[in-house]
């Protein structure tokens with residue numbers, strides 16, 4: 001059994017809660033701005049300004065030379081899409097990924113949006129990917145393992161005919177944006193790092209409509225599906241509590257999706 005400590009003090013957790021509240025506020029704020037014709041650079045600017053106006057620091061700016069507050073990944077872009085002058089078209093689906101810090105402690109979350117009306121296929125992929133995040137989160141409690149989390153995510157993706165991206169994972173988070181442990185979105189039940197109260201990490205599954213293989217573009221950031229199939233991602237920052245979990249980056253607008261998944265799961269348990 002792998003032992004990873006990663007536990008946070010109450011003081012560190014308060015700062016992570018503050019950072020995570022800013023991140024969830026960004027993701028709530030930006031929805032109405034996602035429209036056909038808007039550039040991803042404009043969306044990034046709005047997110048950047050919100051973080052700064054609310055007393056946060058945009059963690060991605062300067063991270064390994066990255067220049068932007070967000071990653072914006074459109075259609076077949078899996079993750080780490082770089083905001084730019086390209087304008088959204090009707091039907092585009094996109095992930096907006098935001099990391100902010102307060103007093104040196106980080107929060108990290110991402111969500112899917114649509115410019116105009118999505119195709120049935122894009123809507124379904126985004127919904128199933130969000131469900132897979134939720135099913136992973138529902139595994140979290142002291143004594144469970146990261147293998148349980150990955151197994152739940154993978155099973156749900158497979159049930160719907162989607163592949164799980166293996167090359168990018170969730171991660172511990174706190175005083176660094178990326179800490180131990182690595183949080184893979186596949187796994188074997190009972191295996192991997194055992195969860196303990198006070199641990200904080202992200203879960204951020206990327207599901208592809210086609211094959212799981214990805215490729216990094218010449219800009220060294222943008223990750224795309226090798227087969228150009230559609231990809232979706234959702235991410236939260238989680239805390240392991242004494243009895244289960246706390247979603248530090250929870251958004252009030254998620255309630256309906258969360259309740260729907262909980263309802264379905266009560267009828268037919270996943271996996």
Ligand code: MF3
Pocket residue numbers: 059060061063064066070071080097098099108202204235
């Ligand atoms: N939010 C991304 C993650 O989940 C980090 C993007 S890398 C950065 O790991 F350079 F943009 F910060």
Ligand code: CO
Pocket residue numbers: 108170171202204235
């Ligand atoms: Co992350």
